[in-house]
Amino acid sequence: MTKEEFNFEEGEDKESGGGRFFTTFQIVFICIAGAAVIIAVGCMCAFLPDRSCEQPIGPELPTTVTAEPTEAPLTEPPVTEPPVTEPPVTEPRVTTLAPNATTEPWSGRLTYDLIPESYELYLKPYLYDDDLGEGDRIFTFDGRVKIHFRCNTTTQMVTLHMLNITIHDSTLTDSDGNEVGIESNSFTPIYEFVHFHVAAELEEGKDYILEIEYLGELWAGLSGFYRSSYEEDGEIKWLATTQMQPTSARRALPCFDEPDFKAVFQTQIEHRDDMVALSNGIEISVNESETEGWLITEYEATPMMSTYLLAFVVGYFNYTETYTDGGIRFRVWSRPEAVNTTVYALDIGSNITTYFEEYFNISFPLEKQDMIAVPDFSAGAMENWGLIIYRETALLYDSRVNSASNKQRVATVVSHELAHMWFGNLVTCLWWDDLWLNEGFASYVEGLGVEYAEPYWGMNEQFVDLHLQPVFDLDALGTSHPVQVAVNSPDEINEIFDSISYSKGASILRMLNDILGEDVFLSGLNAYLLRYREDNAKTDDLWAALTEADEGIGNNDVKQIMDTWTLQMGFPVVDFRRFDDTHFNASQEHFLINPDAGVDDRYGDVGYLWYVYLTYTRMTGADFENPNATWIEKEPWTLVHLSSPMENDWFLANIQQYGFYRVNYDDENWARLSQQLVDSHVVIPIENRAQLINDAFNLARVGRVDYPIALDLTLYMENEDDYVPWEALLGVISYITDMFSRHYGYGSLERYMREKIQPLYDDLTWDDDPDNDLHLVQYNRVNAIGTSCKYRNQDCLDQASTLFQEYMENDANNTDNLPDYEINPISPNLKTTVYCYGIQEGGQEEWEFGWRKYIETLDANEKSTWLFALSYSQAPWILSRYLDYSLDEDLVRSQDSYYVIVYVSRNYIGRSIAWDYLRSNWETYKQYYGESLSAFSYIISEITEDFNTDLELEELMAFGEGKNFGSATRAYEQSIEVANTNIAWMSTSADTVADWFEDAAPAIGE
Structure with a gap:
């Protein structure tokens, strides 16, 4: 799965999940018994001594545990249709302590008593009112599954995972066809277990088949088997899709929902005959259903695979198709009106599949590979075997509208997911x-x-x-x-x-x-x-x-x-320091950005020493020595032998930054490296130029290097024209910029950066030519223009405002209803910068124009660009209204809504607005995102990452009192550590850095 920055959670109570079917007699009996208990309790309250009738308050276990593997958030809409429910569970809850469970208090792992071998699965989703001729089951699905399993250990209970599923009927037979009676079933909500209690012991070494008929919910969350929609020609088009990783296959079928319980899956889907139905395997038959206007599609059985790789999509989609060199049928699917934007993914996906077959030296094991873009998807994409599901921004690309970075994102995500076909699907992690x-x-x-x-x-x-x-x-x-x-x-x-x-x-x-x-x-x-x-x-x-x-x-x-x-x-920092004329001392130490805070001891202490593969070289005169390598073998230090030194030679370690460690030098070597950059920076490899900047600034943050040494490395940047070092510099400078947003040093920093970027800005200009410019030249132009506008280069701001106004005028005069890409004068690569600064330098009229364009556009990447740009408003009331809009799913898609509060928090004017909004709407955000894979964590860490005052830290600490952050607990703990680190930096380094910029800025310009 591709990680998004990102994710979600469900917003409704899930008391339901498993259960059994009750007869009318049983229900009546339960009601009579319940009434008797109530009367008895009432009598006791009336006649016993005066004591409280309330139950004592104790710890309450959650009824369900949800795990949403989403790389984007979900807003759960109000439930307008009757919810899927089960009868109340009257059997005692059963807690199974699995032998392979790791640590207390959680013990929700399955035992190895039963091992699944195959599933025969049938699904029939209902997406429209007329699917059943009645409206009370819309957004549900009928399911039937036959689970073939072997009994490993004698037992009288079959335990599976299940969530929000109503069981209608279940039967158990042995391999000889003899029925084994199921006496009852029960549900353990905290582990999402359903237990089938059988009349006779299952025999060790014998095969069994458990058949279950059930009803499931196509809920509005972004996990399991869920519903989504898009609008086409003014009509809502519904679809059903899936996201099972890591623990949501149990929403689609009762199953052994852990990665090591691999099995073969044989799937059938019954669907409307005007819809497409896809699954992991290639379709092997399509037959008419007994229901008029419906078809049943059957798919080839999968290889042995984990439940989290199951996938189904049912809806209105079109595709483009090709075949790989190895004969694999390759299709890319999308909404019909977007199918022309699937061509790039089709081409690069088929090529990369061929490459990975050669790289791994193993043929792709399926007959087909489908990739599909769906309108609402939590992650960037999910690597389901044979049916990879993407959010639209990660699969669709239109050169007329989208930027080079959009194109690289599509290529990267497609490559990532295809790599999983071997590493993750063919061979899967045990746990x-x-x-x-x-x-x-x-x-x-x-x-x-x-x-x-x-x-x-x-x-x-x-x-x-x-x-x-x-x-x-x-x-x-x-x-x-x-x-x-x-x-x-x-x-x-x-x-x-x-x-x-x-x-x-x-x-x-x-x-x-x-x-x-x-x-x-x-x-x-x-x-x-x-x-x-x-x-x-x-x-x-x-x-x-x-x-x-x-x-x-x-x-x-x-x-x-x-x-x-x-x-x-x-990871370590390696101190590489001259020991004598022919030796260097290379020592290692755990690098911490806040050493005073210590280290979380929950994982134990294994010494914090590493086997460091140290690569190094030196410059002697005008020549490099051949790179050398040595080991620091889990020791604090080692001696590195060198040939005789030469005057003014310098040393460089971690060649091309292959090692996962930082490098520090003595002051003299830092000075010589800095001078080399000024004299001829191209002598040093591109990756190492980026490394020197990134290492030095982070070493300076913790006091291992004096800040002037790190800052001196930037003096050469007016001559740097490669993207990677500039990207590294902008990353470390952004930290100082954020810290200085309310500090006197901001002005001199702004002047310095404006002047350093000026040569690149002048050289690359605004003349963007995506068809002829090299990819990284396009990236560099975006950086040059975006940085110039950020640090208030007036020419840059004027250019952005002019283009934005021209776009607004063209749109107002578009009486012929030309497509937007024909009236938009802004190059796709420069849209983000122009939209952002057009709105920043404008007012309400510009913002309203941007908001209308966000609503109108059907291109997912264009929507994402507007979503970001709209946060640049300088009007607090507009930002507050924007936050309100973000929680209305009719305005902002559920997968995207959490981005708004994060983007607003990055606006210096919006930082406190977003923080106050989060605290005021805490319960809403917790309901939406609290148990998501990463959205909740992302919100907390991003909104608080620039906190650098004691007051903000106090507010952050108070905010956490009495709260359960769930899957964001680690993010909250890290936010406190980051705030402490920022406060320390402001105290120890801010003035020194400000003084350096004050001295440097006048020398190069103003």
Whole structure:
């Protein structure tokens, strides 16, 4: 799954979930018994001594635990149709303590008493009032499943996962066709278990078939089997789609909903004959239903796979089609009116599939690959085997409307999801504590796939900006977590769908590839995938395969090395300092952005020392020495031997930043590196220019480097014309900019940045030519213009305002109803900048125009651009109204609504408005997002990330008193640590930095 910044939660009570069917007699009996109890209690209250009749208040267990693997939020609309309900459960709740459960108090893992082998699944979704000739079951689905399983251990109970499903009937038979009586069933809400209590013991080693007929809900949430819609020619078009990861397949069918319970799935879907129905396998038959106007589509059985990879889509869609070099039928689906925007994804997806077949040396195991864009989707995309589901911004691309960054996003997300077909689907993590095996690997090789398909985009160079340097920020917190971390409950599982699992996982795999070499790395991967094909594996299994591949070559003990990177949080800073004329002392220490805060001890202390593969070189005269490498073998330091030094030589460590560590030098070496950048920056590799800036500024934040040393590295930037170093600089400067938003140093910082970006701004100009300009030139132009406007280059602001006004005039004069791309004078690459600063420099009229365009456009990327730009208003009342709009799902789609409060908080005028709004509407946001995969965490961390005063910290602490943050608990703890770090920085560094800018700014201009 592609991580979004992002996600959701459901907003209705889920008391229902499992249950049994009751006869009329039983219901009457229960009612009579209940009435008798009430009368008895009343009598006792009347005649016994005067005591309270209220029940004593004690801890209350939740009735359900929801886990929403969404990379975007959900707003649950008011329920207008009768809800799906079950009869009350009268049997005692059963708590199963699974032998493979990890730690208390949560013990909701299934036992291995029963092992599923296959599912025969039938579904019939009802999306329109006339589907049944009645309206009381709209947005529901009929389901029937036959689960073939083997009894591993004698038992009298079959336990499955189930949520918001009503069971109509169930039967159990053995492999000989003999019926085994089901005496009753019960539900354990906290674990989302349904238990079938059988009359006789199930025999060890024997096969059984459990058949269940049930009714499910096509609810408005973004998980399980859910409903969505779009408008076409003024008519609402409904559809049903899925998002099962990590724990929501149980919403679609009773099942063994854990990744290690793999099985074969044979699916049939009954659907209206004017709709398309898709599933994991290729369709093998389409037959008329007994219901007039309906069809039944049957699909090829899947390979052995986990329940979270199940997928179904039913609705009105069109497709484009091609075949890969290996003969796989490849289709990309969308709303009919958007089908022309699927062509790029079709082309790059089929090419990358062929590339990954060669890279993994394993053919794609299915006959077809469908990719489909749906209007409401929580994540960026989901890697369901044979049916990858995307949000529209991650799959659809129109060169007339969308930017180069939109195009790269489509390519990257498609590559990420296709990588999962092997790493995640063919071989799946045993349990969610190894989630990083799926997501870290896909995040690493996504760039390789795009590099193959788009070789001029510099994806290998961009890796440090896209993954490595951003995740340093999170992993430098004492409240981070290891890559490989024990998780139990759905909340804990959801917490680790974060950049540690994705970007740190990708970064340490990239580092390991550099250590072992490409040939060994690929040989080990191939052996691992073949060994565990259609099975489950854990991290140590991958390390074993790579160690075997390296025997007789590097002879590295991969587990010994990599355990230090996966089993403890954080990363080291390597101090690389001259010891004498022929030696350097290379020492390591855990890098923390707030050392005084300490380290969260919940994961134990394994020493915080790493096996560091240290690569280094030096410049002697005009020549580089060949790069060298040595190990710091989980020791505090090591000596590095060098040849005789030369005058003014300098040293560079962590070549191309393959290692997941920061590097510090002695002051003299920093000065020489800085001078080299001024003299001839191209001598230093692009990735290392970005690394020097990122490392130095972060080392300065914690006092390991004096700030003037870090700031001096920026003096050369007026000569820098490569995108990656500029992106690194803008990242570290943005922190200072945010800290200075209410500080006297902002003015000199603004002047300095305006002057440093001026040469790039003048060189690239506003003449954007997407058809002829190189990809990273387009990226660089966006940075140059966006940065110039941000730091108030008046020419830039005037250009943006002029283009925005021209767009408004063209729109007003568009009497021929030309499509928007024909009247919009703004290049797709520059839309974000022009929209943002057109609104910032304008007033209510400009904002209302932008809001109307947001409502009218059908292009998902264009909607996202407007959603961001609208937050740039300088009018507090407009920002407050915008926040109100964001909670109206008729105005802002549920998958996008949480972005609004985050975007408003990034506006200096909107920061306190967003914070007050969150606190005032806390219960609403908690209802919408509280148990989502990451939206709630994203809201809390983003809104509070710039807090840098004692008052803001006090408000943040008070805000958390008595609150249960659920899956956002870690994010809240980290927000407190970040606020403390910011306060410390303002106290120790703000004035020093402000003084440097004050001295530097006049020297280069004003």
